[in-house]
Amino acid sequence: MIIPVRCFTCGKLIGDQWEEFARRVKAGENAGEVLDGLGIKRYCCRRMLLSHVELIDEVLRFYEEAEKRKEARHYY
């Protein structure tokens, strides 16, 4: 749903790296190189970021749309 705070296997803090990782990979950088740059060495921590899908963004879209509809009703 949302990026886990820590690596499931070793417990290293990885949550704070997610936004930078996602932004740089989206900009076209090589994911492996970004992970190396962030200092994430072990493969357990690397898979946390590599395989993560931020599903909460999809869920929140329903709430955003509902809010938009509510505003539109006010407008008319």
Added chain:
Amino acid sequence: MVRYGVSKQVEIKVLERDDRNIRLLIRDVDIPFMNALRRTVTSEVPSMAVDDIVVLENSSVLQDEIIAHRLGLVPLKTDLKSYNLPEECSCKSEFGCNLCRVTLTLDAEAKEGTRTVYSGDLVSENPEIVPVSDKIPLIKLAKEQKLRLEAYVRLGKGKNHAKWQPVSMCAYKYFPRMTIASKRCDACGKCAEICPKRVLAKSENKIVVRDLMACTLCQDCVNACPQNPPAIEVGGEENAFIFSLDSTGALPPEKILTEAVKILDEQLKELESQIKVKKSEES
């Protein structure tokens, strides 16, 4: 120089260190001691974590339990001097007092569109006890969603819950020793090729050890050697270990180690006194 039980001189060399990680070369100790040290670090050294939360308002998409779990895992900078373990605190209360509890509050509302609530939004009672990183996403709120809560931080030990472990990784391995029989070795380079850590390298017509520390003692190079018996031998050095420790950021790595040694020392003294009591009962 530190002395331990049997009159042996323990030699410690720092191989690598930065603010989170440390790698040591420790000589002249035995495996039981190394293992005791490792286990003390992971399960006995106290650190701080959120233990109880009171949710005042939560209209977000995540349930209270999930938020509680996420908050628990947020590593916090720990002050071992000013705070007591709740079970050893003089207040004896289940709820805790100023000496064994810190309160964090969170009051977040998405006023204009979707927003992410970060660990930096937690307001601490004590400015010393704050999350290690301000950028950990705790939750995302859509417009008009609210999250208000109070979180109670206390000291705890890794044996009770992994969130109180001050380290993310703490392990030791044998110090590798490699011997290449230069007479039998014909420098075919097969061992250098198969090594997953690129420890060996072929230079001219000799095999040289490039990075001994990286060796994992996997024995692939020994198996790859076409000579019989193999011209290369890989093993661990006796009583020499590489000890590596990754702190979560709660405590600096050297502090974790000194704290672990102190705790181990106290436990051994306790054991000694128990044995003395038992002996005096028998005699």
